[in-house]
Amino acid sequence: MRQADMNAAEDETIAAQAGKAPRLAGQNRLRLIGMGFGLAFLAISAQLVALTVLPNLDEPEEARVPIEARLPRPDIVDRNGVLLASDVRVPSLFADPQKIIDVDEAVELLTANIPDLDPKQLRAKLSQKNRFAWLKREISPAERDAIFNLGIPGIGFVNETKRVYPMGRLAAHVLGYVDLDSKGIAGIEKYLDDQGALYTASIADPEAQSAYPAQISIDIRVQHVLADEIGRAITQFEALAGGAVVLDINTGEVVGLVSLPDFNPNASGKNFKSQQQNQMMSGVYELGSVIKAITFAMCFDFGTATLESRYDARFPLIIGRAAINDFRGLRRVLTVPEVFTNSSNIGTARMALEVGPQRHQEFLRKVGLFDRLLTEVPESAKPLLPPRWGKLVTATAAFGHGFAVQPLQGASVVAGLLNGGRLITPTFLKRDRATAEGLAQQVVKPKTSEIMRELFRLNVIQGTAKRADAVGYRVGGKTGTAEKVINGRYSKTNRLTSFIGAFPMEAPRYLLLVMLDDPRPSPATFGQATSGWNAVPTAGKIISRIAPLLGIEPILTEEDRKKLEKQEKQALANKTED
Numbered sequence: 001m002r003q004a005d006m007n008a009a010e011d012e013t014i015a016a017q018a019g020k021a022p023r024l025a026g027q028n029r030l031r032l033i034g035m036g037f038g039l040a041f042l043a044i045s046a047q048l049v050a051l052t053v054l055p056n057l058d059e060p061e062e063a064r065v066p067i068e069a070r071l072p073r074p075d076i077v078d079r080n081g082v083l084l085a086s087d088v089r090v091p092s093l094f095a096d097p098q099k100i101i102d103v104d105e106a107v108e109l110l111t112a113n114i115p116d117l118d119p120k121q122l123r124a125k126l127s128q129k130n131r132f133a134w135l136k137r138e139i140s141p142a143e144r145d146a147i148f149n150l151g152i153p154g155i156g157f158v159n160e161t162k163r164v165y166p167m168g169r170l171a172a173h174v175l176g177y178v179d180l181d182s183k184g185i186a187g188i189e190k191y192l193d194d195q196g197a198l199y200t201a202s203i204a205d206p207e208a209q210s211a212y213p214a215q216i217s218i219d220i221r222v223q224h225v226l227a228d229e230i231g232r233a234i235t236q237f238e239a240l241a242g243g244a245v246v247l248d249i250n251t252g253e254v255v256g257l258v259s260l261p262d263f264n265p266n267a268s269g270k271n272f273k274s275q276q277q278n279q280m281m282s283g284v285y286e287l288g289s290v291i292k293a294i295t296f297a298m299c300f301d302f303g304t305a306t307l308e309s310r311y312d313a314r315f316p317l318i319i320g321r322a323a324i325n326d327f328r329g330l331r332r333v334l335t336v337p338e339v340f341t342n343s344s345n346i347g348t349a350r351m352a353l354e355v356g357p358q359r360h361q362e363f364l365r366k367v368g369l370f371d372r373l374l375t376e377v378p379e380s381a382k383p384l385l386p387p388r389w390g391k392l393v394t395a396t397a398a399f400g401h402g403f404a405v406q407p408l409q410g411a412s413v414v415a416g417l418l419n420g421g422r423l424i425t426p427t428f429l430k431r432d433r434a435t436a437e438g439l440a441q442q443v444v445k446p447k448t449s450e451i452m453r454e455l456f457r458l459n460v461i462q463g464t465a466k467r468a469d470a471v472g473y474r475v476g477g478k479t480g481t482a483e484k485v486i487n488g489r490y491s492k493t494n495r496l497t498s499f500i501g502a503f504p505m506e507a508p509r510y511l512l513l514v515m516l517d518d519p520r521p522s523p524a525t526f527g528q529a530t531s532g533w534n535a536v537p538t539a540g541k542i543i544s545r546i547a548p549l550l551g552i553e554p555i556l557t558e559e560d561r562k563k564l565e566k567q568e569k570q571a572l573a574n575k576t577e578d
Helices: 002-052 103-113 119-127 141-150 187-194 220-236 288-302 336-341 345-355 357-366 391-397 407-418 433-439 446-462 535-549 558-577
Strands: 083-095 133-136 155-164 184-186 203-205 241-248 254-260 310-312 317-319 322-324 333-335 476-486 489-503 510-517
Touching: 083 141, 103 119, 103 141, 119 133, 141 155, 184 187, 220 241, 220 254, 220 510, 220 535, 241 407, 288 336, 288 345, 288 357, 288 407, 288 446, 288 476, 288 489, 310 336, 310 345, 317 345, 317 391, 322 345, 322 391, 333 336, 336 345, 336 446, 345 357, 345 391, 357 391, 407 446, 407 489, 407 510, 446 476, 446 489, 476 535, 489 535, 510 535
Parallel strands: none
Antiparallel strands: 083 133, 083 155, 241 254, 241 510, 310 333, 317 322, 476 489, 489 510
């Protein structure tokens, strides 16, 4: 009985062990399957990390897009929010040459749909051993669709950004442009890159890759008027080129800047000619009698001259072997207002000589005319100064001869002489008056500025700038006609004419500089080609058009009303003749 019980117990143990074996085997299989799924998940996760975070080391270097290149360029808008520059998405065509099955067929198909592809260059690119080659940057949507439908192995597309300028040529010199890789090459576009604004403060939402717009000081309406009137003047007076600047006298903001001929920043080829450069900043010129305004302010500020002072202009001023003369001299002793309104070289030179060469240089340094003017637009020329500064240089530089500056720089100095004596560095970005006040440097006394405003207005009322008098806007200004240097010598028949003025003169708000390069005499100008016959009337037309845009209301006197009636009658008569 005991043996039977033992045998039964042994059978039960064997049966229990036999039952455990299948359960252990099933559990092991589940563990192996779970481990397999876990490893697969880890592998997929690692691959996703590699694709989204780490660079593709197998991808050719030129095919990789740097992280900073993916950041957007900010839109550029004018002072009123009008869009001037923006990015759009465009496809670019590339190839993986190692995946091209039939090079000849690919060349034939691609050139048939994109005719400007060069077959020889294309064949060379598709035959190389590299894994990446650009075939054409910035293709049209129609070209992309046509190539896509061909189904050529190894041909693909990359979406890139293309910079577009909705206003075309308007404000091109201020905006500048970018290259194919969206890198700023000139103007504000280059400034945005150089200052790092693209990668720091301009990024409004990094995740959405959106950027705040860069708002500049230009008023595109004023810009249009400048371009229109300067273009008309170049045609009318057969000038080689022309330009204009409008400055806010109290903030230093450049409200408009035009240099013609200009360029189209949307053009695919950017091989611009030297004449298309920003001559208002990258060129230096002898501004002629416009510089006399600076000389007068210097003399008033040093106390060597007053409005009651008199200067002998009966005979040429002889210094060494040089003789300084007037264009149309009165040949008599002149008061200071007469020296200004008749633009007497003799009188101005005598005024400067009373100050002396040393203090003359000190004053020009004080107002910045010995230094390069630096603004947000990088194109900037350094003043061209005489190698030695003696008595003769003081006399001639006093009326703008032998002393060349960039036009914007000259405009900013004169603005400082008219706004109460505060020199404010020009800016192409929006700036409020409080900020400008903090940056201003007092260069002349407020009383000196007040006298200069009187002389500027007097010169438009009864001097050389009469044709600049825009009715109702109380314009004041100074003319300038400078001989050009041709083949190393000053020419009597080639000239640069200019006008610099402000309005309204009782409390100036805006300054205007107009320049024309080598305008020609004509019967309409009675054979004359000096500033009063071309640059001055051009300035008057500009002011008449931009003053209302800038919020300046006309104040009409009885004399102004008579002038308007006369102008209306003349316009009606001209229309009847046509």
